[in-house]
Amino acid sequence: MTAGLPLVGILGGMGPAATAEFYAKLIARTPAGRDQDHLRVAIWADPTVPDRVAAVLDGSTDPYPQILSGALKLRDLGATVIAIPCHTAHFFLPNLIEDTATPFVDMVAETASALVGHTGPIALLGTRGTLATGLYQSRLHDLDVVLPSEPAQQEVDRAIAAVKRADPQGAATHLDNALSALNASLTVLACTELPLAARYATTDTELLDPMDLLADAVIRACK
């Protein structure tokens, strides 16, 4: 009865609130008049995956086996395309594509495409892991990318941690501090927790949420 229909796999839990936010965005951005017009979705959300940032920065417990295990579950459920609403985890994307032989939508590549030709400074906010891997910087090398100073990064770290403990309002204060310090005309929220904080932020600056681009790419991939 559902043979031949696309199935979106969401490899989530990193973190959980960001996964729920991405799923809500995917639904809100799908052109649909009734339930039956919406995409079939399977979500595997395992928040017990070891800390991705720590692994990238100092080689502590490797999260990859547990991330791959989740991706294989989605593949086995019949996922025709998989999305990962976590920027830091995109570090493992090449391995996941090879080890699952399943198509993924690449949130970093979608964001880089959207920014082609942008003039003016672009602030890049993310985890220390995402920034240390150079995931974004390597694809945005033609652009004027501005990274946070150490004090601003500490505010970003605090904002992310506050969202993860279900305090997006408290997170917004830290995000506002980081945005004020960077003072760019465009800011990329390259950590999926940050858009949850941005709902309550008050700094007047243009924000780009790569989860929007990821959702739109998933919808295109399912057409």
Added chain:
Amino acid sequence: MTAGLPLVGILGGMGPAATAEFYAKLIARTPAGRDQDHLRVAIWADPTVPDRVAAVLDGSTDPYPQILSGALKLRDLGATVIAIPCHTAHFFLPNLIEDTATPFVDMVAETASALVGHTGPIALLGTRGTLATGLYQSRLHDLDVVLPSEPAQQEVDRAIAAVKRADPQGAATHLDNALSALNASLTVLACTELPLAARYATTDTELLDPMDLLADAVIRACK
């Protein structure tokens, strides 16, 4: 690495926005300081399941085989408890429990427990399917349950349909009309789309969202 940990199965897609809302509630209501404190969750969201209300009311295409198929996928993933963020689908709960041999949390039973001893009229808003099955009325027979008149039910129908086409603001107008017509001191939002409309509603009345009780029961079941 995750052996012995609980796994929450969410049988969703009925509708999709309500599923995302329930997942967000489950996360927000879980006591957690970091990702790794959160529950492992698997979601199967198949919005192509045939219309549950039509099936209950006039015996059109039976959605049960497709609902059961989703529940079996969650069981096979290792779900230790399953939640269904759809009231109308609770009509099939006894069959699902028997056919999957997996524990479910019963949102209708949780709501009935929370209302024990309540005095004063309780308005019950839901789909025509939920109301026709008497799912709630049979468990609330000691209480003063008020059902919508036909014009008020039409407003409820419109509110639900608007949420399903991603228009919660438009839905709120219809929900406000229904709430004004019923004028009860407490209203049970016994359709999972209605809380999404209620965010934008302005009628001054106490609203009970059974999804909150479902989320809390899931968290207790995982302790």
